[in-house]
Amino acid sequence: MTTPIGNLPCNLPLTFNGTFAETLPRKGLQWFARVDYTFREGKDRLYGSFARTTLDQVAFGAPNVYPGFTALATEYTLTGT
16 A cells, blocks of 8 residues: 555554553632521520532543543532531
């Protein structure tokens, strides 16, 4: 077979093994707040808590050779009681 780089045999294997080592970006912020208030000489109590988590990580859980497929997906979690 004739190619721009010269002759290639028809049975030339075109597969190979390679490695791709990339770390997963994972950026996050988490905070928690709690408020306690006791009134009427300790007979009554009012309390509440609030938590928030923001996480940026790769959507598919694995890096990809193509940077467009390694885009970060943002996840928000909000909890209140």
